[in-house]
Amino acid sequence: MRTARLNDGELQMVDRPSPEPRYEEAVVRMSAAGVCHSDLHVVKGDWTGVPRSGPLGHEGIGIVESLGPGADRYVSVGDRVILGLGGSGGGYWCGACEYCLGGRPRLCKQTKGIVGTYAEEMRVYAKSLVVLPESIGDNEVPLACGGLTAYGAVKKLNEHRLVPGSVVAVLGAAGGLGHYAVQIAKHWGYRVVGVDVGVERVEFVRSLGVDLAVDASEAVEATRAMFGDGAHASLVFTPRLAGYGLGMDLLRRGGLFVAVGIPADDEGSFELSPWQLFGKDPLIMFSAVGTVQDMRELVQLAADGHVHTHVSRTGALSELPTILDELEAGAFTGRAVITDLST
Numbered sequence: 001m002r003t004a005r006l007n008d009g010e011l012q013m014v015d016r017p018s019p020e021p022r023y024e025e026a027v028v029r030m031s032a033a034g035v036c037h038s039d040l041h042v043v044k045g046d047w048t049g050v051p052r053s054g055p056l057g058h059e060g061i062g063i064v065e066s067l068g069p070g071a072d073r074y075v076s077v078g079d080r081v082i083l084g085l086g087g088s089g090g091g092y093w094c095g096a097c098e099y100c101l102g103g104r105p106r107l108c109k110q111t112k113g114i115v116g117t118y119a120e121e122m123r124v125y126a127k128s129l130v131v132l133p134e135s136i137g138d139n140e141v142p143l144a145c146g147g148l149t150a151y152g153a154v155k156k157l158n159e160h161r162l163v164p165g166s167v168v169a170v171l172g173a174a175g176g177l178g179h180y181a182v183q184i185a186k187h188w189g190y191r192v193v194g195v196d197v198g199v200e201r202v203e204f205v206r207s208l209g210v211d212l213a214v215d216a217s218e219a220v221e222a223t224r225a226m227f228g229d230g231a232h233a234s235l236v237f238t239p240r241l242a243g244y245g246l247g248m249d250l251l252r253r254g255g256l257f258v259a260v261g262i263p264a265d266d267e268g269s270f271e272l273s274p275w276q277l278f279g280k281d282p283l284i285m286f287s288a289v290g291t292v293q294d295m296r297e298l299v300q301l302a303a304d305g306h307v308h309t310h311v312s313r314t315g316a317l318s319e320l321p322t323i324l325d326e327l328e329a330g331a332f333t334g335r336a337v338i339t340d341l342s343t
């Protein structure tokens, strides 16, 4: 089967033997794979500590082709499923530790990621698969990571009792994650400030129905002019470190700061002085991807028409290097999707 892999830092298209499902695993024939900004970071070597060789891609939709022993308790051959869970979890979890039982299986010591959706076939832990209704097409594949990560972050607002009507700033609102977060936050009744960079991207954010669409350079002034003290929460999706500082500047006293995007290591660290903490008294947290249950809830939101995926580029697997270059140049809003995994 055809697959894209990283070999010593070099992105290559290679042929590999088809995978065989093991205990509680399914083999899925992939029909679409989303291109996540994380893939770009991994290919470029932006994150030290992430291996420079191995499979790539963690957003997939496909058909269950075969099942290993015990997997038929979760899915059936022929099911159309979405998989990915953000890549960093969901490949396995023990189900019995304090994190698994507390609803945070990504923190389980035995957790494994789901990576390898840029392939004709993929072997995956069957418990992580979510069966799709027919109304959700293959182009919705970025729900698997982009959508789920946005959903997980917006759900943090609910979990911290931000009531409808609260002001939520979304940084990187035109991107693969941000454009989902804006829709979900609006659906849940929040007032949304969508922040991005450049006329075209801000215009796209406006088209999503936000209360205020604004360029990063004017965001603080415009938000204060419209909402007084600032935002009750900042969701930082942008992969640039500058978005972290801006997210904190946009926050009102006692606000909730949710970090999601991970900038390249060479951008350095996000610094806060203890006096800033004293003055603003923020609640700071990180939000990474989501659980299988989150994925089911998100699929339902999409099936009900509350969340749409904005795909501005499709292509075959062989176009992946070009698509990653375009992504790096900020050439498209929303997401790119690989719709042909065989060529």
Ligand SMILES: [Zn+2]
Pocket (backbone or CB within 6 Å): 036, 037, 038, 039, 058, 086, 087, 145, 146
């Ligand atoms: Zn991702």
Ligand SMILES: [Zn+2]
Pocket (backbone or CB within 6 Å): 093, 094, 095, 096, 097, 098, 099, 100, 101, 105, 108, 109, 110
């Ligand atoms: Zn566990």
